[in-house]
Amino acid sequence: MSDQQTSIFGLHLWIVLGITAGAVFVLILFLISLWLTTRSKKPVKKQTTPDCITTSLPQHNANTSQEIQRLSTIEKQALLLVTVSNGGGPEVSHLGWGHWYTLRELEVATDGFADENVIGQGGYGIVYRGVVADGTQVAVKNLLNNRGQAEKEFEVEVEAIGRVRHKNLLRLLGYCAEGAHRILVYEYVNNGNLEQWVHGDVGPCSPLTWEIRMKIIIGTAKALTYLHEGLEPKVVHRDIKTSNILLDRLWNPKVSDFGLAKLLGADMSYITTRVMGTLGYVAPEYASTGMVNEKSDVYSFGILFLELISGRYPVDHKRPQEEVYLVDWIKKMVNERCLEKVLDPKMMEKPSSRVLKRALAVALRCVDLNSERRPKIGHVIHMLESQDQFSINEQNISKLKQEQDISNAYTHYSNASY
Structure with a gap:
């Protein structure tokens, strides 16, 4: 029977069967090989997102x-981080x-x-x-x-x-x-913030001695100097105030809360249509024009400095009219040569008259209505740490009398957004 010819190319039947069997065998081998290859591969671990x-x-x-x-x-x-995830x-x-x-x-x-x-x-x-x-x-x-x-x-x-x-x-x-x-x-900083220690219920005697207050002021100034002069682009904080100055157990200050900060290139200012900040600390030119630069931080720092010296809020409507605005009142006390009245009554050990005059001179320069006349914050540190005698002389007092009352600057705040 195997010698019979078929209609397939005139081939013998046994040849056709052999070719068919060989083809089936090769196909089976190919399928087995493909299956084994698939089994031998390790499954790819799906990359996960953090x-x-x-x-x-x-x-x-x-x-x-x-x-x-x-x-x-x-x-x-x-x-981008997904590409380096470890699973x-x-x-x-x-x-x-x-x-x-x-x-x-x-x-x-x-x-x-x-x-x-x-x-x-x-x-x-x-x-x-x-x-x-x-x-x-x-x-x-x-x-x-x-x-x-x-x-x-x-x-x-x-x-x-x-x-x-x-x-x-x-x-x-x-x-x-x-x-x-x-x-x-x-x-975590374990000693609260400066506002709590200056305005909170600490009893009749504040633990913040003059030395501690100056330590806090100089430390804050050093932080701002780093932001303004040690970084590129520089960082303008825009919200320097007592509640944003945290303290550790050794009274070292730590400036916090950079949510309103602005990054600026060298010798650049930023103009915004929406003034952000805290009433009493905002620089007059920022409140009126929206222009902000490092001198805006210097003004806020000066307010904080006067607040720490006096123990008073920058704006306090509970006080008599002439004492509502801290800067106005302190200038009035300087004009009347009643410097001792500006000191926080809860501070037991008072600084010498010379030391107090120097501190007030520096703080009042920081809150100058003309931003160009305010010192750089690095210069503030030099003035506070040097042994030179910075005093408020007759020329300084005359200048204070001629300056526009700072309360006019606050008229811009009523329309500002905070």
Whole structure:
């Protein structure tokens, strides 16, 4: 039968069967080989996105590139971070500093953002005391998402202040951007803020001696000098005030809260149509024209200096009319040669007349209505630390009398946004 010819090319039947069997055998071998090759490959581990940014990243589709363009700077940085993820979320960001915290970590650290852990509250966020996994005490600032200010404050602090290291600047340890949450994690400073010690209930005698007050003032000036002269671009804080000066147990000051800060190039100013800051601390030219530069910080520093000397608020409507504005009142006391009256009555040990005159001379130069006449903050340190005698002479007093009353500058505040 095998010798019979078939209709397939006139071949014998046994030849056709052999070719068919061989083809089937080869096909089976190919399928087995393909199966074994697939089995031998290790499964590719799906790359995961860090927990703190999973809800912020866009889904991949035809419009992905456009979605990425609309992301904030921080979210773009988070997207880049995916390429170096180790599968469980990176501990250190690709920026070279800081810890990426998940929302869950910070909830655990603060007992679910419990009310009893609140240590501060402002217009843009609530600050909680917390303890992270390694036992470190931290201050956790949960930014309130009001009109996008939370995102702005978050970006300014992370991008501008994250790398900054100075003993008189509050250190930013890390951050979390998960969904709509924007949270900043700082070092914990354990002695409250300057406002609490100057205006709080500390009893009849303040623990803030003259020496401690000068230590706080000089430390604050050194922090501002670093921001203004030690960085490029320079950083203008825009919200220097007693509540933003934290203190440790040795009374070392740490400037905090950079949510309103501006980064400026050398010899540059910034003009805004929306004045931000705190009533009483805002420089007159900033309130009236919206122009801000480092001299704006010098003015706020001068107000803080006078506040620390006197123990009075910059603006206090509970006082008699002639004492409402601190600068006006102190100038009046200088004109009348009643310098001892400007000192905080809770300060037991008074400085000498010469030392007080020098301090007042420096502070009043900082709050000069003409921003060009204000000293640079680095020069302020030199004046305070040098042994030269800076006194308020007759020429200074005459100049004070001729100056426009500073209360006129505050007329601009009624229309300003804070």
